[in-house]
Amino acid sequence: MKYSYxxxxxxxxxxxxxxxxxxxxxxxLGFSLEELTDWQCCGGVYPLGADEIASKLPxxxxxxxxxxxxxxxxxxxxxxxHVLKRVNDDMANVADIQTRxxxxxxxxxxxTGETKVLHYLEVLWDVVGFDKLKEAVVNPLTGRxxxxxxxCLLLRPSSVMAFDDPENPTILExxxxxxxxxxxxxxxxxxxxxxxxSIKEQEKAAGLCKKITDSAEGFQADCLVTACPLCKYNLxxxxxxxxxxxxxxxxxxxxxxxxxx
Amino acid sequence: MRKIGVFVCHCGSNIAATVDVKKVVELxxxxxxxxxxxxxxxxxxxxxxxxxxxxxxxxxLEGIVVCSCSPRMHEATFRxxxxxxxxxxxxxxxxxxxxxxxxxxxxxxxxxxxxxxxMRAAVAKVHLNAPLQAGESAVTKRALVIGGGIAGIQTxxxxxxxxxxxxxxxxxxxxxxxxxxxDKTFPTLDCSACILTPKMVEAAAxxxxxxxxxxxxxxxxxxxxxxxxxxxxxxxxxxxxxxxxCGICQEKCPSKKPLNEFNRGLNTRSAIYTPFAQAxxxxxxxxxxxxxxxxxxKCGICEKFCQAGAIDYTQKDEIITEQYGAIxxxxxxxxxxxxxxxxxAYNESKDVITSLELxxxxxxxxxxxxxxxxxxxxxxxxxxxxxQCVGSRCSDDRGKPYCSxxxxxxxxxxxxxxxxxYPDTNVTVFYIDVRTPGKNFDExxxxxxEDYGVxxxxxxxxxxAPQPDGSLMVHGVDLLENKQILKKADMVVLATAIEPNPDxxxxxxxxxxxxxxxxxxxxxxxxxxxxxxxxxxxxxSGVCQGPKDIPETVAQAGAAAVKVIGLLAKDKLKTxxxxxxxxxxxxNGCSQCANVCPYGAISYETRQVNDHGIxxxxxxxxxxxxxxxxCGACTVTCPSGAMDLQGFSNRQIIAEVDAICR
Numbered sequence: 026m027k028y029s030y031x032x033x034x035x036x037x038x039x040x041x042x043x044x045x046x047x048x049x050x051x052x053x054l055g056f057s058l059e060e061l062t063d064w065q066c067c068g069g070v071y072p073l074g075a076d077e078i079a080s081k082l083p084x085x086x087x088x089x090x091x092x093x094x095x096x097x098x099x100x101x102x103x104x105x106x107h108v109l110k111r112v113n114d115d116m117a118n119v120a121d122i123q124t125r126x127x128x129x130x131x132x133x134x135x136x137t138g139e140t141k142v143l144h145y146l147e148v149l150w151d152v153v154g155f156d157k158l159k160e161a162v163v164n165p166l167t168g169r170x171x172x173x174x175x176x177c178l179l180l181r182p183s184s185v186m187a188f189d190d191p192e193n194p195t196i197l198e199x200x201x202x203x204x205x206x207x208x209x210x211x212x213x214x215x216x217x218x219x220x221x222x223s224i225k226e227q228e229k230a231a232g233l234c235k236k237i238t239d240s241a242e243g244f245q246a247d248c249l250v251t252a253c254p255l256c257k258y259n260l261x262x263x264x265x266x267x268x269x270x271x272x273x274x275x276x277x278x279x280x281x282x283x284x285x286x
Numbered sequence: 287m288r289k290i291g292v293f294v295c296h297c298g299s300n301i302a303a304t305v306d307v308k309k310v311v312e313l314x315x316x317x318x319x320x321x322x323x324x325x326x327x328x329x330x331x332x333x334x335x336x337x338x339x340x341x342x343x344x345x346x347l348e349g350i351v352v353c354s355c356s357p358r359m360h361e362a363t364f365r366x367x368x369x370x371x372x373x374x375x376x377x378x379x380x381x382x383x384x385x386x387x388x389x390x391x392x393x394x395x396x397x398x399x400x401x402x403x404x405m406r407a408a409v410a411k412v413h414l415n416a417p418l419q420a421g422e423s424a425v426t427k428r429a430l431v432i433g434g435g436i437a438g439i440q441t442x443x444x445x446x447x448x449x450x451x452x453x454x455x456x457x458x459x460x461x462x463x464x465x466x467x468x469d470k471t472f473p474t475l476d477c478s479a480c481i482l483t484p485k486m487v488e489a490a491a492x493x494x495x496x497x498x499x500x501x502x503x504x505x506x507x508x509x510x511x512x513x514x515x516x517x518x519x520x521x522x523x524x525x526x527x528x529x530x531x532c533g534i535c536q537e538k539c540p541s542k543k544p545l546n547e548f549n550r551g552l553n554t555r556s557a558i559y560t561p562f563a564q565a566x567x568x569x570x571x572x573x574x575x576x577x578x579x580x581x582x583x584k585c586g587i588c589e590k591f592c593q594a595g596a597i598d599y600t601q602k603d604e605i606i607t608e609q610y611g612a613i614x615x616x617x618x619x620x621x622x623x624x625x626x627x628x629x630x631a632y633n634e635s636k637d638v639i640t641s642l643e644l645x646x647x648x649x650x651x652x653x654x655x656x657x658x659x660x661x662x663x664x665x666x667x668x669x670x671x672x673x674q675c676v677g678s679r680c681s682d683d684r685g686k687p688y689c690s691x692x693x694x695x696x697x698x699x700x701x702x703x704x705x706x707x708y709p710d711t712n713v714t715v716f717y718i719d720v721r722t723p724g725k726n727f728d729e730x731x732x733x734x735x736e737d738y739g740v741x742x743x744x745x746x747x748x749x750x751a752p753q754p755d756g757s758l759m760v761h762g763v764d765l766l767e768n769k770q771i772l773k774k775a776d777m778v779v780l781a782t783a784i785e786p787n788p789d790x791x792x793x794x795x796x797x798x799x800x801x802x803x804x805x806x807x808x809x810x811x812x813x814x815x816x817x818x819x820x821x822x823x824x825x826x827s828g829v830c831q832g833p834k835d836i837p838e839t840v841a842q843a844g845a846a847a848v849k850v851i852g853l854l855a856k857d858k859l860k861t862x863x864x865x866x867x868x869x870x871x872x873x874n875g876c877s878q879c880a881n882v883c884p885y886g887a888i889s890y891e892t893r894q895v896n897d898h899g900i901x902x903x904x905x906x907x908x909x910x911x912x913x914x915x916x917c918g919a920c921t922v923t924c925p926s927g928a929m930d931l932q933g934f935s936n937r938q939i940i941a942e943v944d945a946i947c948r
Contacts, residue, residue, distance in 0.1 A: 192629040
């Protein structure tokens with residue numbers, strides 16, 4: 026199975042682990058990620074201005090490129106996935122944005138939200154299957170107590186993201202279980218880490234992060250997994266609890282991590 | 287050519303403000319056969335009816351058309367008026383120029399045009415109307431009440447007191463319903479069991495009441511006055527006549543794993559059980575899924591200990607068939623499932639409970655013997671948070687759009703009782719609005735706030751977060767002070783929305799009674815016929831019709847009983863003559879009509895027919911006019927056009943269509 030792949034900017038520098046392990050694990054699990062040529066930054070945040078078009082165009086270009094290849098578009102970074110999926114929803118359902126974006130793009134065939142946007146976790150869940158994933162594990166993470174940290178971008182707004190139950194998600198817990206580790210349930214796994222507010226109000230972000238990591242530690246988590254570079258940055262900055270990308274944990278369980286190192 | 291009179295009603299300004307009634311009269315007079323036409327402000331009034339009567343006599347009218355409101359409203363009125371004045375009531379046609387015209391149009395010219403067309407169609411039809419005669423059917427003087435909660439019990443007692451036989455069908459092992467699970471009742475705080483149990487005993491002892499518990503309605507056929515109902519009496523595995531209710535079987539039963547439904551699953555019960563001590567009948571049932579003997583063939587301990595020899599593992603479900611004149615639905619409610627409300631951690635924490643679960647915890651016969659304690663560690667909670675409107679007044683698809691109506695009051699009750707019994711426990715209530723209309727209701731709520739120091743916070747809760755130390759962090763908002771609230775609690779109680787009992791869909795389908803989008807049974811008129819279903823002979827009692835508290839339920843139960851008594855007091859009912867009829871010369875006996883008939887009203891007989899001089903035996907459809915409801919499904923299905931609906935014949939309908947298209 027081949028997918029169009031949108032890595033995103035952060036994955037080229039700060040979040041290189043997230044990207045490298047994702048690609049390596051994909052090969053091992055029998056699907057491949059074909060990086061789009063000339064992809065541009067998704068913008069990092071979904072623009073909330075109702076008349077904002079320019080900052081949505083990079084996503085439209087990526088979505089249209091995947092459409093031309095006839096492939097689903099996979100992202101591994103929560104923020105990229107979030108922006109791509111919401112822009113795609115606009116292109117399918119908001120007539121005004123659809124018209125203006127297409128007027129600007131001047132494509133041969135207008136783009137109207139045809140591409141299916143998937144998160145890497147959704148490929149593991151729906152295509153590979155967690156039962157098959159479990160069979161592929163060579164280095165089960167037995168005894169490890171791992172807390173899933175979802176943050177907000179994967180889950181909300183749930184009507185558009187339709188990723189998992191926004192109040193009580195389970196996909197990361199199932200993933201952790203498939204790797205042989207024990208998922209730790211703690212109540213703040215879907216609460217906001219502060220996002221970009223850490224640039225402006227350090228204290229505020231620190232408070233939000235502390236609530237999350239204290240709770241996870243209270244429930245005996247050894248580490249947290251995330252799919253978001255910004256969440257990892259914020260949480261790591263404000264706590265000593267190890268924060269790892271889910272792909273790193275995956276690579277470890279599949280026996281790829283040592284090989285790469 | 288029939289002489290037709292047309293009467294155009296103003297309905298005050300309801301019609302006349304949008305429809306030019308004078309013009310309708312003027313154009314009516316140009317219709318074929320119309321010899322008289324007039325308008326009047328209120329045709330349904332005494333004076334209006336006098337005008338119709340005089341017109342019938344003066345002009346020797348052979349048919350009349352009333353252009354007015356919906357026939358649902360006043361068709362009967364005008365039919366009676368015609369009948370009093372020597373005109374067959376089925377020679378009256380209503381042109382609905384209110385609901386179908388004036389109320390839905392704004393432009394007078396357009397509305398008038400439509401009113402004229404509707405008038406023309408009715409005139410065209412009434413020319414072809416046949417003078418039908420209503421038949422009669424006998425009334426079975428026995429009522430069925432589905433559901434044995436307080437609504438069903440009260441309805442049954444009231445009907446029985448009037449001298450009619452009543453059967454209660456209850457699917458649980460005992461009557462009593464939700465009210466039997468409650469500890470105290472608002473606003474007087476009297477013990478629920480103390481006021482309910484005497485009613486249960488009264489119903490059981492009443493010579494006119496038969497109670498079928500552990501039973502379900504399986505099939506309903508027939509019509510008002512003549513329902514035939516199959517009731518499944520589920521295998522109890524205990525002989526009702528022999529059992530003395532000593533309870534030794536429940537004590538000795540080794541299978542103690544099944545969740546106790548009566549205690550909302552907070553503890554377990556034995557496989558052979560009565561749901562609660564005051565159960566009526568005081569005869570246990572065996573839960574076939576949990577019984578060791580029934581599943582493995584080994585055990586039989588209850589049989590060994592039963593002095594009365596009442597245990598019978600060979601019992602099978604039994605279907606009994608009964609006849610009824612009226613059916614009352616009193617199927618009650620349940621609380622909604624909370625799966626979609628992950629933010630309240632109901633599934634994660636044992637100390638997040640629903641209000642009905644708290645009711646069992648507070649009850650002396652409940653899982654904690656009435657001691658208020660946390661189900662996780664048995665400790666007494668010192669800080670309790672109540673969250674209102676969980677799933678009620680909900681704008682998305684997670685919950686219900688309506689107000690569950692009882693939660694504000696029972697939460698005030700719980701808060702007050704806890705503060706009274708455990709003064710060192712703090713109680714906080716998060717609410718959207720406090721709704722306390724009802725006699726002595728607001729006074730009750732104010733007592734909770736003013737005398738008992740319950741802390742009411744206007745605002746909702748976004749998250750209940752279980753903490754590593756076992757406490758619960760409640761993240762809420764105080765809208766009056768415009769601030770976020772973080773409150774550490776030992777117990778959180780969710781005022782969970784109520785919804786009609788899930789079985790009601792099945793029952794409504796059997797009764798062809800309509801239900802709304804929330805599965806509440808629809809009343810015949812929301813204001814003027816609140817306890818009757820639109821389906822004749824079916825009545826509504828209690829929460830199956832809409833959320834209500836105990837006083838309202840009892841009042842409605844009595845009202846439903848009065849309607850039933852009024853029906854059963856009649857010896858004969860007039861039947862609707864607008865039923866289907868097969869033309870024996872056209873019918874080829876193909877059976878298609880019988881296949882589509884929802885009432886099982888069509889059968890076939892072989893009859894000798896004379897088809898243009900040729901005599902031969904043919905298979906012909908025969909309609910049982912007592913069962914036929916005049917829906918018309920057969921008439922449109924019949925491939926040879928043999929089936930016709932009296933009062934709505936194919937010719938009449940085509941005449942109407944022609945008039946509209948003219």
